[in-house]
Amino acid sequence: MPKNLLAGESMVLQPLRKHWIVVVKGLWLPSLIGLVLLFIVFAIPSFIVSAIPSAGQAAADIRLLGTLIILVVWGAWAIVIYLQWSSASLTVTDQRVILEEGVFRRDSKVIALDRVQDVSTKQSLLGRVLRYGLVEIDAAGLQGAETYDYCRSPELLRDQVFMLSEQLRRG
Numbered sequence: 001m002p003k004n005l006l007a008g009e010s011m012v013l014q015p016l017r018k019h020w021i022v023v024v025k026g027l028w029l030p031s032l033i034g035l036v037l038l039f040i041v042f043a044i045p046s047f048i049v050s051a052i053p054s055a056g057q058a059a060a061d062i063r064l065l066g067t068l069i070i071l072v073v074w075g076a077w078a079i080v081i082y083l084q085w086s087s088a089s090l091t092v093t094d095q096r097v098i099l100e101e102g103v104f105r106r107d108s109k110v111i112a113l114d115r116v117q118d119v120s121t122k123q124s125l126l127g128r129v130l131r132y133g134l135v136e137i138d139a140a141g142l143q144g145a146e147t148y149d150y151c152r153s154p155e156l157l158r159d160q161v162f163m164l165s166e167q168l169r170r171g
Contacts, residue, residue, distance in 0.1 A: 006095060013160055015089040018150040019132035026081035034074045041066030090135075090148050092160055095168075097137060099148055109146055115139040116165040121154040137161065 005011070041063055083103045091098040097116070099109040116139050123133035133154035138145040151157055 005093060009093045009095050011091065011093050012164060013092040013157065015091045016152055016157065018085055018088050018148075019130065019152050020085075021126075021130060021132055022085045022150050023081055026084070027078060030074055030077045034070050037070050038067065041070065090151065090157070092157070092164070094164060097161060099146060111137055111139045111146060113161070113165045114168045115141060116161060118145075119158045119161045119165075121151075121158050123154065 044062075087103045087106075088101045089099075091100075094113075096113055097111040099107075099111075101107045116137060118136075118138040120136045120138075121133050122136070127133045131153055132150050135148045135151045135154045135157050136145045137147075
């Protein structure tokens, strides 16, 4: 959320976070790998114990240590994905669109509504079902369009930005 609004500026849309699918996409592969590694951690010591009966305590220690390592790595990965997801936001005020991303290095882009030339959306089939998509804002004087991927309700954002930019142009 932008910390400083301009004098006389008011928020039209509260800061929009990226869709929760970003977290799911970031965690599905590490979760699958973690489950496979947990299976291996529990299967190999059992195999060793069946071959060498005196290795029972060592097998239990390997299971515990392996499980802890896998859970710590997965937890750290999950925290990073969550922080990336929660740090990205798009805010629409009555004068500008503000795109912000980043945890340690904050990137912020501001597009004045009176400079907006076109707003378009792109959605996959899954995006249409789950209501997320890419929003592309083309503004005069910028190098290419600014994009905000995995936006919740992209049609609402597109219509709101277009309506506000038209109102500013007509005065």
